[in-house]
Amino acid sequence: MINSTSLSGKKILVAVTGSIAAVKAPILVSRLIKAGAEVKCVITQSATNLVSPLSLSTLSRNKCYQDKDQWADSQTKPLHIALAEWAELIIVAPLSATSLSKFTSGSADGLLASILLASQSQIVMAAAMNTSMWENQSVKKNWNYVKTIDQVITLEPSAGLLACDRVGNGKMVNLDIIEMASESAFIFHAENKFLTKDLKDIRFLISAGPTVEALDAARQLTNRSSGKMGVLIAQAAKLRGAEVDLVHGPVSVQQDLLEGLNTYPVRSSNEMGAKIDDLQPSAQVIVMAAAVSDFKNNSPSEKKISKEFFLKSVFDDLEMTSDLIKNQTKKKLENQIFLGFAAETGSDNEIIEKGEKKRVSKGCDLLMANPIDRAGQGFDENFNSGFLLGPKKMVKNLSFSTKLAISHQLLDEIRNLK
The missing domain is CATH 3.40.50.10300 (CoaB-like)
Structure with missing residues (x-):
């Protein structure tokens, strides 16, 4: 969807959390690289069971950071601060119920959770989880709260066949939509603004x-x-x-x-x-x-x-x-x-x-x-x-x-x- 003039030279941090949709993360990283972006990746511990950090490192041409790297003595600055300051845009795709809960509660438990709290850049969050989890009242409460935050572009899951063989809401939006949201974020970033819900209720x-x-x-x-x-x-x-x-x-x-x-x-x-x-x-x-x-x-x-x-x-x-x-x-x-x-x-x-x-x-x-x-x-x-x-x-x-x-x-x- 994106052509090379849209994201060329932009610094994007792709965060991968523990949802089965994590298997799509390498494709997203590859597409962003082809669009000319500079990409770094961070992966939660549960997501490493679904996608290899090595594949993300190889595709991004940069180290894929994990929780174990957060306090490495080779760092000259706390890693979560360094990555938060480096990224012009953060894409969390997929966003699991656990990572959503950490963000809305202000938890800094883990590298990604700390990065999200420290970041002052726009964040794209693409939720993905089982239908029952998505429809849970606690998850809905957390998601509705995130939708009120100007810093965050929220991408709700769509309906489809899920990995659990259930048909319903919970499928991560397709990569074209994630890329379009990212491009839109940079259109506003050029004016030192966030893309917000300024057309809500219209x-x-x-x-x-x-x-x-x-x-x-x-x-x-x-x-x-x-x-x-x-x-x-x-x-x-x-x-x-x-x-x-x-x-x-x-x-x-x-x-x-x-x-x-x-x-x-x-x-x-x-x-x-x-x-x-x-x-x-x-x-x-x-x-x-x-x-x-x-x-x-x-x-x-x-x-x-x-x-x-x-x-x-x-x-x-x-x-x-x-x-x-x-x-x-x-x-x-x-x-x-x-x-x-x-x-x-x-x-x-x-x-x-x-x-x-x-x-x-x-x-x-x-x-x-x-x-x-x-x-x-x-x-x-x-x-x-x-x-x-x-x-x-x-x-x-x-x-x-x-x-x-x-x-x-x-x-x-x-x-x-x-």
Whole structure:
């Protein structure tokens, strides 16, 4: 998920605790190293029964620290202090019930527990445990307390088949989500801030990806869109405490990136419009990032039409699809905020002018006008840029950056409007 510009040169401490999900830690370390990060590892005693410290040392190119190293006489500074000061970010993956309990109670029993108490950097905690343990009232109390700490980015376990053969909540979130949370932490770190739950109690409705309109049994109309921008906005909002409904067409992003979201897959513009109609009344923020097909066939054939008759039959029945953004803004409720998107070509001034016309005509509070004719950004790329247009002739230049960084900038502006 992450490209080399996101984490390159960053100092990350990966902490592994005693959950069966510890077997995924070497993969996480390898991915961070490939992304250009400098990685050190610390492992609890129980986790050494599940994953080898040697494998973590080999993959990280650094010593993997254990409890027995904490008071080694070779240290010129207490090890937990040295590691806490070295790390720009700490990732605890997996976080066991035991390590969670130690952290919430302020216990410094063990190397990792001491590091977490001494750290002033952001901490990503990805919980993983048996379903019954996760649902235990004491564990829930500890987890809910951790969620109130600005320093900590909490990643709740997902549902799935667990190592104990039980199906339920307790599975560690996938590594793409952990990496995205880490990248997000560094986006805020660049501004000397923590990523916090500043969007808590706000419900987002986000559309993403293309819609597809059938022409006959073999042919279809669509617009170019991977859906990545909308999906990343959704995940960024969730990291910041929002509840997110994502209505998406056939996106071409990793399915793991949809984890944790309330997803509603659709295919046609009519299906997308109907689902958005259902969800809009409960949303405070609506982000229309989908690339809705501009045209549809009123009555597509259930058979494949021969090439000789195809053009005539298509043009006879072709019509414009409904403007979903305009339809929704007409139903805007009090205090709802609408963010629209416009993919444009041309000079900066041309893009701003066309974007502002669309913002006004569609009734959006904000509109992101982004160029699609510039190398290395836009469709199918990890990067984007553009102009955020708003009330009182507001024009904010969102310079070339990762789509995740752009997502957080857009959320900042939405929060400011709220």
